Amino acid sequence: MCLLFFVSQKIHIRMALASDVCGFCFKEPVFGFCENCNISLGVSCFSNHTKIHLFTSHIVFPLDNSENETCLSVPIEKDIHEQKCQQHETDPQSFYCGRHDATICGRCILADHMTCKDEIVDLHITKFDEQKANALLGSLNEIEGEIKDLQVRVDRNVKQNDECRASSIDAIKDFRKKIDLRLNQLHFEAEQSTERKHKENMNSLVELAKICKDVSLRIQMRGEKIEELSKKKQERHLFVYSKKLAIEIDEIRTAIKQSNFKNHITKFTFKEHPTLENILQKTILEIGTLQEACDGSEELVDDTHASLTGTPEHADESCARKITQPKNFTSGNQPPGKMTVESYPEIVHIKYKFLTGQQSGTPEHADESCARKITQPKNFTSGNQPPGKMTVESYPEIVHIKYKFLTGQQSGTPEHADESCARKITQPKNFTSGNQPPGKMTVESYPEIVHIKYKFLTGQQSDGKMYKALTENVHLPYSVNGINVCRMLKLAFQRKLMFTINSDGAIVYNGIKLRSTDYEMTEIDCTRLTTQLKAKGITMADIDTNDEFWGTVTVD
Template identity: 25%
Template sequence: MTAALSEIRDDIKRIKVEVDLKNETCNTHVVKCNKEIDDLEKELKQILEDSMEGFRQEVCKIIDENKDSYSFISFFCEDKSFWVDKEERQINEFVEKSFTGYLYLFSRNFDDKISEVKRQIKEAQYKHTFKHVCMNENKVVLKCITEDLRDVCVPRDEVVGSDELTTQSAGSGCQKTQKTRKELIEALIQAKQELDKAETTRTELCDEVKQVKHDLDNLEKARQNVEDELKRTKEDLARVEREMEVAQTKILHIKGYYEWTQPAGTVSAKTSKDVVLLADIPTIKMSFTFQDGIQTHVHPSPGKPYKGGKFTGRLVFEGEALLVCRMMKAAFRRGRMFTVSKNGKVILDGVSLFNYKEWSSIFRAPLSHYTQKVKAELMAKGITEEDIDPTEELEETFIVDGLSMIEVVLNS
C-alpha cells in the first residue's frame, strides 16, 4: 500500500510538471499568435490601401482625360466661333459694297464649308466624351470578404489523448491547402468556357460529319452518273465503230459498184429434175438474162451499144452445190460474174457455167469437179463461205443494176 501511494504521488508530481510546461507553452503560443494577428492585420490593411490607391489613381486618370477633352472642345469651339465671325463679316462686307460677283463666288463653296464644319463638330462631340466618376460599392464582394475574414484565423486546441498521453491538434488531419473563392470562380468560369467550347466543337463536328456525309452522297451520285455516262459513252463508241465499219463496207461496196463492168441483168434460180442415166436427179437451174444496152465508162467502148444474151447453168441439189449456188447469186449481186467484151457482147468474167448435157453419161465425177472449180473461181473474186447466209432461199428471181445497188447501199 505504501508503494502504491508513492506511485500515485510520483504521477501527481509528473502531471503537475507537465501542466506547468504546457502553461508556459500556451503563453508562448499566445504571444506568437498575437504577433501573427498583428502581421495579418498589417497585410490586410496594406492590401486594402493598395486597392484604394489603385481606385484613386483610376479616378485621377479619368479626371485628366476629362480635362483634356474639355480643353480640346473649348479650343475647338473658340476656333470655329472665330471662323463663323470671320465668314459673317466677309458676307456683310460683300453685301454692303454690293460685290455681287464676289458674293456669288463666295456662295459656291459655302455649303461645302458649312457641311465640313458640322461634321467636325459632331466628330469632336462624340470622340472627346466625358466620363463620370462615382463610388459604387460591390456589396456582394464586401459580404464575401466579411465572411472569409472570419475564417482567416482559426484557434487550434490541443486535446489530451489516451493512456499513451499523446496530444493531437483538433482538425489538423483535415487541414489542406484550399483554393480561394476567386480561384474557384475562375476555375468554374474556365470549366464553363471549356464546356461551351467542347459543345461548340461537338456541334461543329456533327455539322462537319453531316457535310461529309452529304458530300459522300453527292460523290456517290456523281460516281454513278459518271459510270452511267461512261457506259453510254462506251455504247456510243461501240455503235460508232459499228457504223464506221458499216460505212467503210458501204464505201467499199459503192466503190465496187462504180467500177463494176457487169451490165444490168436478171438471175433466176429454180429447182427441177433431169434424167441422167435413166434416173431423175434433182438439180438447180440458174438462168442469167441480159438485155441489149449502152456501154458505160468502164466498158471497152463507152457510149456504144452492147448485145445481151442468156446464160444457163445447172447444179445438183445436194451438199456443197447448194453453197455454190448461193455464192453464184452473191457474185451476181456484186457484179463479178459477167462483163462486156471488146466486140460488144456480154460474156462470163472468170466464172464457169456447167450444163447437165455436158455431164458424163457413165460417171458423175465431172459434176463434183465442176462444183469445186466454180467454188474456187468465186473465192478468187472475194466470195467466201462467210459471206453466205445458209438460210437464204435457193429459188428466187431478181434484177441487179449497178446504179440501183449504189442507191440501196446509201439508203441502208
C-alpha cells in the first residue's frame, strides 16, 4: 500500500510535467519543479526562481528523472517502507516528504527535512485502497487513449500536409504550363508577324531586282545592235534605229526613276509590350498565393440582428471567428454584413459585404451592394441618361471604370432590346441595305493596332435554308487612315453590306476583301478598302471623324 501511495504521488507530478521543456523559458529541458506554480523548471529558471521577490516563499526541488524511472520500473519485491534508506542504509525509509517528493528515514528528517514537517507522511499508517488504484489506472488508460487518438490525428495531418504539398506543386506546374503555352503562342505570333513583314520587303526587292536585270539585258542588246549596224555601215538603218532607241531610252529612264522610288523597305524592330513587361517585372510579385483553409481564417460575421433561437440561415462560405463583445459596449445602426480580411504580400485586403435588407419601418430598398449615395445640389441640371451603374476599381498604375446599362424602355417609345449600351447610327433615307444576316461587330483599340471582331450565330434564311455561324478577326493599323476605315466598316456593317450568304449556306464577304486572322493590314490595304467601300456607297463624307470608333454594333 505504501508503494502504491508513492507511485500515485509520482503520477500526479508526472501529469503536471507533461512538457519536457521549462514552463517559463520554454527552451531548457526540465531540471526541477515548483510546487506553488505547479510548473516544471529548467536549470537557469530553477536557480533563479526563488531569487525573484514574488517567488521567494515558493517550494522548488530538483527532479532526478533517471531515479524516478528506475523506481517506477524495477521489480517490486517488498513494500517501499520496508526498503532501506538510500542515505542511511541501516534505517528503513518509513516516511515520504511531499515537498521534495522523496522517501526518507527518521535520520533524514533530523538532517534535511526539519522544515518539511507539514509535508511528511508516515508510510506505516498510510492506506491506499484498491478503488484509488483503479482510479489511477483509469487515468493512465484515459491518457493512453488520448495519446493514441492524438497520434492518429497527427498521422492524418502529416498525410494531409503531404497531399497539400503535392497538389499545390502539381497546380503550380499546371499553371506554369498554361503560362508557357500562352507565351509560346504569343512568341510564335510575333515571329510570324516578323516573317510576314520580312516577306513583304523581300517581294518588293525581288521585283526591283528583276526589273534591274531586265533593263540591263535590254541595254546590252541595244548596244550590240548599234555596234552591228555601225560595222555594216548601214547609216540609214542606224538613223531609224536611233530614233526608236531614243524613245526607248526615255522609257527606261522613267522605269529607273520609278524603281528608285520603290527601292525602300519598311524597317522594323521588335518592341516589348510595355504593359506585359511592367506586369511581369513590377506588378506581379508572385505566381500565385496559397489559399489556407479554416484554420487561421479572419472572416468576421456580424449576425447580432439575427434571431438567437435555432441556427440562422447565414450562408457563410468560410470558417468565421465569432467575436465576443463586452456587456456594455455601444451598438450603432449598422445593418447585418460581413467583413473579410485577406493577407497578400505588402498589402492587407479588407472586403465589406452587405446584402439587400429592409429597415424597421421603412420600405424595402433593393440595392444589390453597399452603395454610397451622392447628394446632388438642389439646382443641378439633369439629362436624359437612362438608369445605370458606374463601378470604379483601382489597380496598380490604372483606375478601371465600368459603366453598365440594362435593357429598358423610354417613356412613349417602344422597347429597345439592346444588350449593351450601343450607339445608334442614323442612316440616310435612301441608303442601300444588303442581305447580311444578324450579327455583332466589336472594335477594340490596342497599342499600334485596331482589332475588329465579327460574330454571327447559326440561323435560318427567309426561304427556310440554314446558314452557318462565323467569327472573323481583322487587324487594322492604329493610324488616322486605319481608324477612318474602321468607321466606314462599321457603317457598312450597320447597312448590312459587309457580308452575304452564298449558295452553300456560308457567310462570306460581300465584295469587300478583308485580310482576316493574325494578318495586320497595311496603309495600302486601307486605301484598297476605301475604294471598295466607295463602290458600296460609303465614303469619308458619310462618317464623323470626331466620333469614337471603338465599341459594339449589333445588327438584327
